[in-house]
Amino acid sequence: MSHTLTVQWTIEPQSAPRPWLACNRCGGHRPFVCSGKTRLNANGRRLDAWLIYRCAVCEDTWNRPIFERRNVASVAPDVLAALQSNDPVWVRQAAFDIEGLRQCTDRIEDLADSNVERHVLGGSAGCARLEIVLVVRQASSLRVDRLLSAELALSRARLSKLETKGRLTLLPESRKALQRPIRDGSRIVLDLTAEDDRAEIARRARGGP
Template sequence: MSNVLKVEWTIIPQIPPQPWLDCNGCSAPRPFECSGKARLNANGKKLDAWLIYGCPACSKTWNRPIFERRNIGDIDAKTLQALQGNDPTWISVQAFDLVALRRKTQRIDEFDDVEVRKVVLSVTPVWSLVEINMVVPMLASIRVDKLIASEFGLSRNRVRSLWAASAIRSNTDRGNILRRRVTHGLRLVLDVADPSDQPSIEMAACGR
């Protein structure tokens, strides 16, 4: 019989990265906020698409190119529909694209605010291990140690101590995993040695 409580955590970042740009209205560099809206422009059979950002100090806008002078036939139907309808999920994926933002500026403010959606995959009456499978649909800036600490009500020093004692393990051998971003496909295993800790840990792991 398995002695593992398996859960899935979907990590949803809440605040998109904010690129610092020279603001014409402020005559100074400012962090620009994503408006959550896209702009689509047609020029014959060519399309341009931008993600709209704004300066919170003076409301000047900046259009970040998504694509330019693209043949309409080369754009898949889902992307075109998302742009035409300002689909919030599709736009969020673009807003969290750090690679695209870094083509425009190297100074970017990131935020580690996340929503954690928890689903129980399997549970047995008796268990001593908790397996957490991470689903990260968009780039999240939160570190592994902070996520575990906040969700289980632990200090980050305590998380690091548990890691050093192999009471927390991962499916990757990359160094300093606790200091890295939470990524899609990451799996963590918590060894719960004291049965008296199980009720509170189960509640935190399952979101009950």
Template sequence: MSDFRNTRVPAEIDRKSLWVVRELGLPAIVKACVSCRSARHHPTGKFRVNASGKLLDVWMLICCELCGRTSKISVHERVHVQALDHERLLMFENNDPAIVRQLTMDATLAAKSAYRLDWSGTWKLDTDLPFYELQHENPVPLAVFVRFELPAPIRVEKLLMTGFDLSRSAVRDLVAFGRLRLPMAIDAKAREDFTLFAVPGPEAEPA
């Protein structure tokens, strides 16, 4: 994660703010349970490693939220023992929380194993932004650095509504009039650090 204080911003913008998407928990793993009607699972915090000669299978164990049934997600299948980093293997064998966290949030693993991630309730937005009159006719230019503690895919519009405490229509109007300048579409989902700018609209600029 980069230091927002060292990020280059336009010379006319000297006010900065930091927004941080804080982690509240890991996403739910959404896949059908074979024992009940639930489709929500959470990691048990454990792995199963099976050796067959020099080949390894590694599974992450997950638990149904409703009935408690344990099932598994394939992480490595029939991989040669020498092809797997020794430190990574030890993490699996020791049920290291860091690798549990990493794999639970891994969108590539989710796509490979045909399940999806539910990020609801996993984050909150912290800002160091005091009262700021974004809707004022000529607001003080501001650079906002958005940092993610976890790669939760969040619609940019929702971040703006939460961070500036504005309605959806107000946020969309500010973007349409050029008051909010974004590096992506307002309907896009962000999951990585980015910077946005709040500036006076064209009608407020001197002739």
């Protein structure tokens, strides 16, 4: 019999990352929210495309460049059709392009409102060891500690203590693992032997009653 409860968490972020930018209307840095709309501008055979964002405070707009001065013939037909129709699937993918956002700002806010689908791979709630396998469908800058805190109802201070004591590890191993963004295929291992509320932690991890 396995002494490890293994669960798979499939994480689907509900809100796209919000870049922090200087807002001309507010007069300071503010988070900007993707509007779900695109803008195209043609100049002869050249095409510019932007994804439109709005300030979360005053709704002033920011046009995030998708491409500039691109020859129309070099734009894939499906991409052009998506831009012309504000295709929600394409827009969502672009809004979650964190690497692209990092070219525009040093600060990106990732909200913790993710849908987490749980699936038990093995073991039971009475196990003293918990292993969480992450399936991350969209690139995310959501930190491991924020995810665990939200889903297991554990304070970040407690998570940090568990990590310091060697009772919480992230595989593959890395420095400051709790502060790292979640990654597809990562495994979080918790030794709950000394935790009085281990049954409750396990219940939250697997979901259900």
